[in-house]
Amino acid sequence: MTQVTIATLQIDLNEERYLTDSSQWNEEVAAEFAKEEGIELTEKHFEVLNFLRQKHEEGVDITIRKVGKSGIVDIKGFYALFPKKPLKKSSRIAGIPKPTSCV
Amino acid sequence: MSATEELIAKSEKKDARPLEKVCIICAKGTIGDVYAALVMSNGAVMEGIETKVFFTFFGLDAITKKRMNKLHTGTVGNPAMRMPGGIPFPTMLGGLPGVESGVSAMMRKQMDKLDIPPVDEFIDMITAGGGEIYACKLACDMFGVGMEDFNENVKSIITVGELYEMCDDRTQIIFT
Numbered sequence: 001m002t003q004v005t006i007a008t009l010q011i012d013l014n015e016e017r018y019l020t021d022s023s024q025w026n027e028e029v030a031a032e033f034a035k036e037e038g039i040e041l042t043e044k045h046f047e048v049l050n051f052l053r054q055k056h057e058e059g060v061d062i063t064i065r066k067v068g069k070s071g072i073v074d075i076k077g078f079y080a081l082f083p084k085k086p087l088k089k090s091s092r093i094a095g096i097p098k099p100t101s102c103v
Numbered sequence: 104m105s106a107t108e109e110l111i112a113k114s115e116k117k118d119a120r121p122l123e124k125v126c127i128i129c130a131k132g133t134i135g136d137v138y139a140a141l142v143m144s145n146g147a148v149m150e151g152i153e154t155k156v157f158f159t160f161f162g163l164d165a166i167t168k169k170r171m172n173k174l175h176t177g178t179v180g181n182p183a184m185r186m187p188g189g190i191p192f193p194t195m196l197g198g199l200p201g202v203e204s205g206v207s208a209m210m211r212k213q214m215d216k217l218d219i220p221p222v223d224e225f226i227d228m229i230t231a232g233g234g235e236i237y238a239c240k241l242a243c244d245m246f247g248v249g250m251e252d253f254n255e256n257v258k259s260i261i262t263v264g265e266l267y268e269m270c271d272d273r274t275q276i277i278f279t
Contacts, residue, residue: 063218064149064228075231084151086232102142103219103228 006032018092022056025095033093037082041093045081047072049094056096062087063101124153124274126266131279132164134174134210140165140279141225148232156229157266159239163246166238166253171222175207223254230256237261 001020002013006029012020017036019025030049034041041049051070055062064087068075082089087099125147129140140156147154164170178184178197184206186192196202211221220228226236238260243249250260270276 061218065218065220065224068228068231075228079232085149087149101218102146103217
């Protein structure tokens with residue numbers, strides 16, 4: 001586990017740079033993670049991130065299908081927001097664990 | 104791990120590059136065969152891997168509009184088939200009228216619970232992420248089907264030569 005300081009906040013990351021404690025997340029952390037992925041966050045991104053965090057809190061396994069049915073973006077739009085690896089990238093930026101679902 | 108093994112592991116890691124391109128071939132039309140190809144394909148797209156899926160022979164059912172969402176599980180001659188609870192499924196029973204349909208409906212219901220989409224939606228997901236779907240020309244000629252019979256996400260009907268032309272030395276070809 002590594003500790004990183006973002007702005008004034010100290011956060012804990014696992015070896016794949018996912019937050020180990022999702023309560024340490026805030027918008028600054030999201031922006032920093034997004035920068036690492038080459039993404040500039042817009043309001044739409046945050047809508048997706050908040051959806052993912054909410055599902056995570058509910059204990060739901062997140063899939064791209066669920067994001068596609070969220071009413072926020074369709075799957076094509078999800079790929080456009082978080083290119084190449086939408087579910088992994090968005091989960092990391094949302095400060096929740098790496099997705100465990102195969103779809 | 105011996106010192107030599109450690110050295111090998113180290114050098115392999117150094118030279119290893121992430122998977123870039125896959126070409127997945129689906130030649131069979133049971134639920135298990137088709138979903139294996141679809142899960143592999145969608146998984147590749149989700150990892151940012153350039154993905155092409157080639158459907159041939161009985162696999163064509165998976166892209167044929169009137170068949171794709173009604174695929175069946177083989178209940179006869181399938182030794183891995185089990186009753187709910189794990190008791191082996193007798194082949195004689197699998198041959199009775201309606202059994203295959205019933206079992207297949209149960210399979211589809213079970214998959215839906217796990218958020219695994221129906222075939223047409225799964226193919227939508229793959230193409231939404233940039234994956235490409237192709238049908239085999241030889242199989243189309245054999246079965247007398249064409250683009251008009253296929254789901255709108257099928258890009259084109261191609262020969263095996265054209266399939267190989269789309270691949271290069273960075274492509275992994277996976278036959279499910």
